[in-house]
Amino acid sequence: QDKVTIGVSVPAADHGWTGGVNYFAQQAIDRLGATYPDVEFVFASAPDAPKQIGDIEDMVATRGIDALVILPGDPDAMTSAIKQVKDAGKFVTVVDRQLSIDGVEDLYVAGDNPGLGANSAEYFKQVMPEGGNIVILRGLPIPIDQQRFDGFMGGIEGTNITVLDDEFANWNRDDGFKVMQDFLTRFPDIKGVWAQDDDIALGAIEAIKQAGREDEMFIVGGAGMQQMLQRVQAGDKLVPIDVSYSPAMIATAIELTTSHFTGGIQVAGRYILDSTVITAENVEEFLDAESPF
Amino acid sequence: MVDAQETSVAPILSAHRVSKSFGEIPVLFSIDFDVRPGEVHAIIGENGAGKSTLIKILSGIEQPTSGSIAFDGQTVELPPDGKAEAMGIVLIHQELNLAEHLTVADSIFLGRELKRFGFLDTGEMRRRARAVMETLHVSVDPDARINTLSVADKQMVEIAKAISRDARVLIMDEPTAVLSVSETQTLFEQIKRLTARGVAVVFISHKLDEIMELANRVTVLRDGQLIATVGTQALTPDSIAQMMVGRELSNLYPPKHEPNVDAPVVLRVRNLDAATVKNISFDLRKGEILGFAGLIGSGRTAVAEAVVGLAQKSAGEVTLNGEPVNFTRVAQSVDAGVAYMTKDRKGKGLLLNMGLRPNLTLLTLKNHLRAGFLDTSSEDRALERAVRRFDIRARDASVAVGRLSGGNQQKLMLGKTMESDPDIIIMDEPTRGIDVGTKQQIYHIIAALAAEGKAVIVISSELQEVIGLSHRVVVMRTGRIAGVLEGAEITEEEIMRYAAGIKQSGHDERISA
């Protein structure tokens, strides 16, 4: 069997979740590289779409890749560039984010962003049957955020749950802290906080603790960060659940792509990883002492 | 002035066979120089002769390429960057050397601030700054920022800074270039006070009468060579000039040919008001040289700047060849044939980091366009012409203008102004820092321009210059015209009377004494 080169391109580790993506990608590469000496991996991470396109162009032009595993930072912007890789006859795996035209990728491995919003909404409905006031801390104004937000708003439609305000906290702990502080100043009555991301949630938790209002409300993050899961496990009232959206999906995608070349199995199609609600009951499955995320 | 007793005193600072080259270019050749406590030792020489370079070596700013410096009889290597001040060697740089953002008091004490308990003693610094400014008869607020001061006030701040230090050797590079007679006199009083206390003074000036008045000995440099060091009593201004330029220097000022009193008025200013001047009216005729005299800060620059559109007019009218004009930008006045040459060559005249060529043509770039693009060979030709006409001496055309000797910068600025081929030329201190030889050339150029039918305004603080050149003289005082002198009235005494407010046009009697 010939040597195979697989390119892996991900966004730069500029917040918690993408940090996790970088970590799990490199882990998978190290592991699979050791297992399959004939498979060579080329790994790159880029801070923005033009750079990421540049990365995959370089992989094709100078590294002679046979397959590309890509988590596109900005899928709309990258669709045509990824299509070019496909047109050059490479095997393409797209992770997490849907390209703007269908049929480009051979393999699609993704989480479920609208599902993350909807599942979270489901929980809010469950614990707040009477309704009540909540606030929302959003990520950055990009499509993923919009999908989660729409999923959530759709989920609580028709209930008595009132969204007092939503603000961007940029998927960042510091901003989560600031925005939550100001929400607490502004609203004397908050029953729930939907932060849709664990980094934001961790910042918000500190603000809530500072205000001494941890008994008034609960907070739901997202992505399954270990620090949050430990709280869920410990039965922290403030953090009753989390919703999974694991950055480890990149590892799954790399493994599947590798096995396409090494295992003689034709791998293709769509693998959607559910955004599972993580509760004290099922948290064990998600805990991983090794993970830095 | 000089006496035998002084020559017996040992020199405090001396240079032995000092040579200096910048890169490949030698600038000073084996110079011997010394200065004794209590004497004023003047250095004179043409522009670019190496005077500033020599005193920079004497104060540690530059290191000699070869040769040695002795201080108090000991051969020393002077510390760089003005640190020699700690030894008592204080330098006033040729070009203003003040930080524009600082206040007067900050500047005077920069680098040796007064402290109390480790913190700045601003009150004391302000008090002492005011005191030293007072000894110089300058009324400048110690809290004023340097960038709000006039050039002359800045120079006085520099002088105050220098004399307020505990100098044993005070070196002054053309301190009087921007000063008028009265400020110069104040400065000389202070110098005499210092020499009486045993301070050694090295003094550079292109004004030979000042040298005659102040100096005990004179050292003449020419092209980097030491020509002679002689006692002043053995000299006359003419003999100094001859040593300097190496040839007989007759008639510094060209003969004045009588202006045509019927010549048309090319520039008429009526009741002009601007920021610091009020009710200015005067006429300028074709072929005339009109002098503007007055104390520093009397508003001569302000008038010129308001006329050419550099400063805002608040009232009054200006007519050019009978047509009313209202310049709001310099480009308009240049197009109309009126050019103004600033006295502040460092701040407003030249781009110090650029070469000769872009500086020369900056005002008149559009004369060097071919098909819309700059024609550098045309610029080169212009430079060649200017270099010849104004005798500009530089190592090569690419050298940053800031590295030229002061006088050569001035000549370049003159060239730049003349490039616009103006009909009316307003020159603000045109010979600031220029050597006698070149001065003579410039005076002849000015006279020739007038003879050609151009009209020239010469703003000058050098009375001799105004008198020697002008057909008529406007004297200004505190922002107003104090009087206009003509013909035989144009004398030093008469100008000073008007300038000091002892006399005013309209009443001939003394108002006060």
Next chain:
Amino acid sequence: MSVSAPDIAAKPARGFRPDLKTIGPLVALALLILLGITLNENFLSYNNITNVLARSSFIGIIAIGATFVITSGGLDLSVGSMAAVIAGVMIMVMNWLIPSFGIGWSVILAGMAAGILIGGAAGIGNGLMITRGRIEAFIVTLGTMGIFRSLVTFLADGGTLSLNFQVADVYRPVYYDGLLGIPYPILVFALVAIGGEIVMRRTSFGRHCAAIGSNEQVARYSSINVDNVRLITYILQGILVGVAVLLYVPRLGSASSTTGVLWELEAIAAVIIGGTTLKGGYGRVWGTVVGVVILGLIGNILNLQSFISPYLNGAFQGVIIILAVLLQRGGRRD
């Protein structure tokens, strides 16, 4: 023939302009506060004011360092990344010392010492490259900005470095508690500001910074050791970044590659809003403090209302920043 010139009118050194320039930022601040009051009755509450001031204190302390750097004609783009590295290393040092020192203040003090040291060292690095290497400050600190940012990402393995929970609990009060009802971060910020103001106005170092920024040559000829003063401004900046991080770490107990992103821009903006000249030569620390508070209040006010779409937060910020400076430059023409 010496005529004294006493009656050359003493030109008034100050006109209306410097005044406007001085009070400009204060006016902007007052207007913002008015806006805040009309938007929300809790705006002036003890909690809100202390919240805003405490969370502005990191940028504030950093910006005071930046005031010196900028006054002396320099620039430091690396402060945000530097903060991230310092936070990361502090956390690693503390976690690593726990086995030997145990949980307690000794670990925290060691971590604090490490933070200040690293800040100082980073400042020395920047300063030496700029003064001895004679490379433009913009380039050096753009370079170190990338280097520091990479370093923290590398140390955190792309993720987050978290302080041991028990230590974090001991350390927490440094951010959240205070003296006489004033949170420590605000106290430290105030102390640094007062100290900075004194250093800027009442020591030769401050004077020399302004002189160098105004005209390096003049400063050099005045026997000021230009390189050393410059170097010290960068070291001071580094140390103050360290101080800011000492207050930052107890807040969230973590550091990641997102820590301190864009702090440099915010710090520089605060300095300039406060009236310091970007090209150097004139700086004032109290102005910087006002600038920091203005920036802090803008964010706060945005969170206290629902009229402006959150998409337009940046636009609101931009407009206020321009207006704040416009106010102080009002009608100036120079």
Next chain:
Amino acid sequence: MSVSAPDIAAKPARGFRPDLKTIGPLVALALLILLGITLNENFLSYNNITNVLARSSFIGIIAIGATFVITSGGLDLSVGSMAAVIAGVMIMVMNWLIPSFGIGWSVILAGMAAGILIGGAAGIGNGLMITRGRIEAFIVTLGTMGIFRSLVTFLADGGTLSLNFQVADVYRPVYYDGLLGIPYPILVFALVAIGGEIVMRRTSFGRHCAAIGSNEQVARYSSINVDNVRLITYILQGILVGVAVLLYVPRLGSASSTTGVLWELEAIAAVIIGGTTLKGGYGRVWGTVVGVVILGLIGNILNLQSFISPYLNGAFQGVIIILAVLLQRGGRRD
């Protein structure tokens, strides 16, 4: 010592120092190319070279505009956000015109015109606030940076604006095709660079920019309309951002709030690596081109190897940037 008059002008205008300063960036470029060759045999391949140059062209074109702004003593931090707004509006205009114009070049040309117009208008806005409002360029463009960024987020409703696919297919060749084997972006970049170099060196405008950056007062006294020249540099910058976006849209076909983030820093870095002085007074366009290519190659070279952890990319970049400038400043002391 002093040369006699006539042959001053004729003398060659260069000494030793300007030489090092001149070839500095070229040496850095040559070293990078050598490194690239040793790392990968495909480095010099036609594909790789055209890839790198084509994708550097956006920043390149913007940086050429920035060269003028910086040479005349200004700064424009808003270019990245401006690019995002222009891209967004271009896409909206094109999508909106499809019903009336149909799919085809007419829509694209209309979009291009809109892009250039908006760029120019944004430049006018920046320029007027700076020259007429007399607000520091740093503050104005920091403000408009926030405003533009918000605007594109608002227009895209927090998401992405995508160009209609059929139009995108027609437009695509503008990025991906070329003439005689040279991709259009490279051609446009080259044309803008040559034009920029000529304007900088051979027109009064270029000379005036340098004069203003060197000493504004001297420029004013030399009858240069300082405000207008400044204004024009910002308009030129805006238009060139527009041109860059004309090439960017066919490549990405979309715009969002993340488009063009940090381009301003990259553009300024390229300008300064190229030898232009940040404080103004001296600028060279070809140097900027070299700076852009250096920055482009750094990214490319990082992709040619697998030794350096991608976490450390930023550190590598930082080190190269500092070294590139160190090379040209080598041993200089002024």
